Amino acid sequence: MRLGIFGTGYAGLVTSVCLAQLGHVVTAVDKDAETVAALSQGMPTIREPGLPELLAANLDAGRLHFTTRPEEAICASDIIFVCVGTPPRNDGRADLAQVEEVARTIAPLLDGYKLIVEKSTVPARTARWIDWTIRRLARPEHEFEVASNPEFLREGTAVSDFLQPDRIVIGADSARARSLLLDLYKPYFDCPIVLTSVTTAEFIKQTANAFLAAKVSFINVVSDLCEALGVDVTAVARGVGLDHRIGGDFVNAGLGFGGSCLPKDLSSLITVAEDHGVDIDLLKEVERINNARVERLLAKIERALWVLRHKVIAVLGASFKPDTDDIRGAPSLTVIPWLHAAGANLRVYDPAALPKLKKLFRPDDRLTYAATALEAARDANALVILTDWDEFRMLDLKLVRSLMRTPIIVDGRNMFAPAEMRAAGFEYYSLGRGDVTLGAERHRAWT
Numbered sequence: 001m002r003l004g005i006f007g008t009g010y011a012g013l014v015t016s017v018c019l020a021q022l023g024h025v026v027t028a029v030d031k032d033a034e035t036v037a038a039l040s041q042g043m044p045t046i047r048e049p050g051l052p053e054l055l056a057a058n059l060d061a062g063r064l065h066f067t068t069r070p071e072e073a074i075c076a077s078d079i080i081f082v083c084v085g086t087p088p089r090n091d092g093r094a095d096l097a098q099v100e101e102v103a104r105t106i107a108p109l110l111d112g113y114k115l116i117v118e119k120s121t122v123p124a125r126t127a128r129w130i131d132w133t134i135r136r137l138a139r140p141e142h143e144f145e146v147a148s149n150p151e152f153l154r155e156g157t158a159v160s161d162f163l164q165p166d167r168i169v170i171g172a173d174s175a176r177a178r179s180l181l182l183d184l185y186k187p188y189f190d191c192p193i194v195l196t197s198v199t200t201a202e203f204i205k206q207t208a209n210a211f212l213a214a215k216v217s218f219i220n221v222v223s224d225l226c227e228a229l230g231v232d233v234t235a236v237a238r239g240v241g242l243d244h245r246i247g248g249d250f251v252n253a254g255l256g257f258g259g260s261c262l263p264k265d266l267s268s269l270i271t272v273a274e275d276h277g278v279d280i281d282l283l284k285e286v287e288r289i290n291n292a293r294v295e296r297l298l299a300k301i302e303r304a305l306w307v308l309r310h311k312v313i314a315v316l317g318a319s320f321k322p323d324t325d326d327i328r329g330a331p332s333l334t335v336i337p338w339l340h341a342a343g344a345n346l347r348v349y350d351p352a353a354l355p356k357l358k359k360l361f362r363p364d365d366r367l368t369y370a371a372t373a374l375e376a377a378r379d380a381n382a383l384v385i386l387t388d389w390d391e392f393r394m395l396d397l398k399l400v401r402s403l404m405r406t407p408i409i410v411d412g413r414n415m416f417a418p419a420e421m422r423a424a425g426f427e428y429y430s431l432g433r434g435d436v437t438l439g440a441e442r443h444r445a446w447t
């Protein structure tokens, strides 16, 4: 099939490349000329495992084309995907300006029946606004419909998530739209396909993200209780998560959820519920608990180091999760300025996200960027882990200890076993497992 895709960010680029990989002919349009130039030369603009190879292969095969000209994506296509950003507004609602702009762009360029499909995550009933916008601006003889096909990929495993999905949700209100989308996804007929109305599909995506967020906040509350009771939250999570009704994913206690999706989709859903007068305190609490995670870590850092002024702190990890360079909604965006303001000398390292971080926080005499984790650790008073990159798991702890001024690790991701750290000679602070301090292991409630 011939497909047009608006937006080549994290979701749009993966969607473009993977749909081309399935054999479709894809024209992807982005407003950003630099992004389009880089992608056209086979240079990925985001870090995503498996993406560079598929990008190159599909450009070579002539199935994938990038442009800044919307008309190329519209004229050449049967289906047009909307993959532009829906960032949060200050009041928690989703900012739908990019989606509206795409609708306004498409309207005058329609040249026959087109199916316009939301892949961006949007509040329920956004499709009606897209339909209304296009209908006002398009010539009446050109038919079109709006459908929803939410995207469930996770950054870091986006390519395999897209190519081996748990399920595909198709929200379409006509037989024609439904059958077009079913044709598109023919290669996936062995994965469950959920056929629903457009509004239901929109709502499924926001509900899924709110549920995942709730799981994370649940285990984080449990983790605080674990510290008070002197039990290890990792063992509790395993014992609980092996129950297939609960599941072992998203029950890792730590710094909570971040990124560009879960926080904004949760707050957007809360505003939708409020607009409809539905009691949504449960989800407000999920949000509050998550927002408090970073404060808890900062309190641990102070507990470990006492006065922060002039202390050298190695910060390991800036991306919101491993295997991505995305820093949107990452704890590093709060932790780094807080430690800096407290007078600490920071050495920050991340395997992928430093180019983005450097644009936000310029280096100065108390903030430098290290080329490796070991370089960051040299002469440090403490090492603070914010992202659970595998690379950190593989660190030679003996070497790390020998490089540091004082062997203190504050681990926001519970990457290491406390007993292992005690044996390696570290003071080790994590979340929900009892801290390894100089003398003995201490279990305390951090309230």
Ligand SMILES: NC(=O)c1ccc[n+]([C@@H]2O[C@H](COP(=O)([O-])OP(=O)(O)OC[C@H]3O[C@@H](n4cnc5c(N)ncnc54)[C@H](O)[C@@H]3O)[C@@H](O)[C@H]2O)c1
Residues within 6 Å of the ligand: 006, 007, 008, 009, 010, 011, 012, 029, 030, 031, 032, 035, 083, 084, 085, 086, 098, 101, 102, 105, 119, 120, 121, 122, 151, 152, 153, 154, 155, 260, 261
């Ligand atoms: N990032 C993810 O992991 C993920 C996963 C599932 C769903 N989503 C959803 O997908 C949507 C996009 O997220 P993202 O992370 O890819 O955002 P992003 O900010 O990385 O990408 C958006 C892209 O759209 C482009 N754009 C904006 N307006 C445009 C226009 N009028 N015409 C052409 N291009 C335009 C921007 O230049 C940018 O490249 C969001 O709604 C998000 O919630 C994201």
